[in-house]
Amino acid sequence: MKVIGILQILIGISGLIFGSMMVGDIGIAALIGAVTSLLSGTGFLLPENEPRKMEQKTKLGLTLSGVAALLLLVIGLAVSNGNDNTMSQETFLTEQQFDQLYTDAKSFKGYQIDFYGRVFQIPEKTERYQSFQVYAQDDNNKNTIIRLDDTTFDIQKGDILHIVGEVQDMVQGKNAFGAILRIPSIVAKKVEKTDYATAFAPAIRTIQVNQEQNQNGNVMSVTKVELAKQETRVHLKIKNESADTIDFHTYSSSLIQSDKQYERITNFHANYPEINSDNIRSGVTTEGVLVFQAIDLNGDNFTVIFEGSSDNWKVNIEPFMFEIPLKHEIPATKDKNASAELNQSKGKKTTDKLLSSVQLQDHDNSLSASETSKRALPxxxxxxxxxxxxxxxxxxxxxxxxxxxxxxxxxxxxxxxxxxxxxxxxxxxxxxxxxxxxxxxxxxxxxxxxxxxxxxxxxxxxxxxxxxxxxxxxxxxxxxxxxxxxxxxxxxxxxxxxxxxxxxxxxxxxxxxxxx
Structure with a gap:
């Protein structure tokens, strides 16, 4: 009997500890069970001389002990479920868990999620909700199904979205080529439109350049440069102040930092403003963003180089070179005619590196020497x-x-x-x-x-x-x-x-x- 009494007292003490940590009805129930167990255990340890009373006490003690154990079991399950529900409703996925989501979404069911995605499929709508697919983090390997309980929110293919929601499960299906896909599904609580740079390539540093150069009425201005981890964005403005039609050779654009040359890249999904590069007529202004590979943010100042030409074959236009300050400032060029001196002093050395040197040939089509020289292709x-x-x-x-x-x-x-x-x-x-x-x-x-x-x-x-x-x-x-x-x-x-x-x-x- 002493053993039973000691066990009940231990259960009672545990119940008191757990009960003191809980609130509401669950805490009260735990404390009642703990007190009952303590009283029952104490009864077993009291001396008793009459066998009949001992038998009654044994039955009562066992009954109370069973009730106390049952209460503690119910309380334990309630606490466990309560903790799980609290985590599923309040815990956001970590960066590591976000990657694991695409192999085992079921393990994160109920977790909150906050990310950016690019819509690559036209939404399907019902009376109550619309569903669509995005590439999370602009990663084609992170196909994600989104359900939004708002059919009035306009979503189009190519939109960049900020999504906050809750993980549901892993959905299995086939793509157009018959391959089996396992895709996590998210119920969105908040969806808002944003732009590519904000979502996937935020600027770590923005340099206000405001440099302008003029060659025979072909005016180019670099207003600012945005440096991101994924890319380098150059904001360029071109104005034709000449009497002739000019062209901007987008494909010849380059960026040089120290002894490394970075080529222009095409970001199809970014939807950055594009420069109208061909047949820029007299008096026309065009501007846009040119994107280059990401440069060394801890490196030296760098130079961006652009090329243009005039329909007037008598007009010779050298490459436009803009020095961009990264470590120390470079005075902005405000004089529209300053580019001639800039190209004479620095242009030839860089141009020789960029343009291939070939022997000119006289063909029947009578192209001028400047027109037949071989250009450096991307x-x-x-x-x-x-x-x-x-x-x-x-x-x-x-x-x-x-x-x-x-x-x-x-x-x-x-x-x-x-x-x-x-x-x-x-x-x-x-x-x-x-x-x-x-x-x-x-x-x-x-x-x-x-x-x-x-x-x-x-x-x-x-x-x-x-x-x-x-x-x-x-x-x-x-x-x-x-x-x-x-x-x-x-x-x-x-x-x-x-x-x-x-x-x-x-x-x-x-x-x-x-x-x-």
């Missing part, structure tokens, strides 16, 4: 990518629609499917499987036809115009195999060919492909 062309074209050679077909918009047509070429978009035609290795579904493949070539543009060249331009903009090609002449005239630019393992009926006829298409 370095991305040497890696299978064309500036301004979202997908490149070697990319997976899974992201084609996400990056290029709505697909217009699928063509089975016999060696793989070709996918037609408004900006280009992508030839791929995708095939039909036994279930009649198109398999995932890789892009092998990119074709541009009437209405398409590549490197500032519009299909339909004359060969002479192409050479004027891109410089002297590596080959030009009649191709017996194709049965037409071809202008070919070679970039390592890749070629870009422009085809026309003859050297005086408009181009009919262009093809970018690997020669391996």
């Amino acid at each position: 370095s991305s062309l040497y890696g299978g990518r064309i500036p301004g074209i979202p997908s490149g050679i070697g990319d997976s077909t899974i992201t084609l629609s996400d990056l290029n918009g709505e697909m217009e047509e699928e063509i089975d070429t016999g060696t793989g499917f070709a996918f037609v978009f408004s900006n280009a035609i992508y030839y791929t290795t995708s095939q039909l499987n036994i279930n009649g579904n198109i398999t995932e493949g890789e892009i092998t070539a990119i074709r541009f036809v009437n209405g398409h543009s590549v490197l500032g060249i519009t299909i339909g331009d004359l060969p002479e115009s192409i050479i004027k903009k891109l410089g002297e090609p590596d080959y030009r002449g009649y191709d017996n195999l194709e049965g037409c005239y071809v202008i070919q630019y070679s970039m390592g393992d890749y070629n870009l060919d422009f085809f026309s009926a003859d050297e005086n006829s408009p181009t009919v298409y262009a093809l970018y492909y690997s020669i391996l």
Whole structure:
């Protein structure tokens, strides 16, 4: 009997401890159970001489002990569930847990989540809610389903959203290519629209530059530069104060810091303001944002270099060079005619690094020397990518629609499917499987036809115009195999060919492909 009494006293003490930590009815119940257990245990330890009373006391003690144990069990479960519910309603996912969400969302059911996402699918609406998919953190590997109980909030494909909500579960389905997807679902409590820079590439530092240069009425101004972890954004303004039409060579833009050159990149999803680069007529002003690779924020001052040209072949325009202060200030150039001196003192050395040096040839088309000199083509062309074209050679077909918009047509070429978009035609290795579904493949070539543009060249331009903009090609002449005239630019393992009926006829298409 002493053993039972001691156990009941221990249970009672535990109950008092737990009860003192609780509030409300649960705390009162715990304290009642604890007192009952203590009284019962004390009764067992009291001396007793009459066997009959001892028997009654034993039954009463066991009964009270059972009631106390049951109360404590119920209280323990209530406390456990209460703690779980508190966590699920108040705890936000950590950065590490956010990544784990895409492999095991069920473990985080009920957790709160706060993130940015890019909408890549038109929302589906019911009478009570709308659902849509986003790439969380602008990561194509973080496909996320969002449910919003507000059908009046306007959401479009491509929108950048700030989303606060609660994790629900993992949803399983198939994509257009038949691959099985496991996607976490979120019930949104708050959704608001924002911009790409705020969501995915916030500026760590903003430099107010306000430098302006003028060459023969071609005026360029860099207003500010934003430095982000992911990219460098240069805000550029161009004004044509000359009597001629001018062009801005977007694809030739570059940034140099110390001994490293950074190329311009295309951020298809950012929707930054774009500069109207071709045929800037007299009196017209255009401005926008040019995006470069992220630079070394702890490095030296850097220089951004832009090129332009005039339709008047007598006007020679040197590269515009803007020195941007990162470590120490550089006086802003306010004099509109100061660029001539700047280019004379510093321009030639940098220009020699950027432009290829070739022997000029006298062709029948009578291009001037400045027009036939070979230009430095974007370095991305040497890696299978064309500036301004979202997908490149070697990319997976899974992201084609996400990056290029709505697909217009699928063509089975016999060696793989070709996918037609408004900006280009992508030839791929995708095939039909036994279930009649198109398999995932890789892009092998990119074709541009009437209405398409590549490197500032519009299909339909004359060969002479192409050479004027891109410089002297590596080959030009009649191709017996194709049965037409071809202008070919070679970039390592890749070629870009422009085809026309003859050297005086408009181009009919262009093809970018690997020669391996």
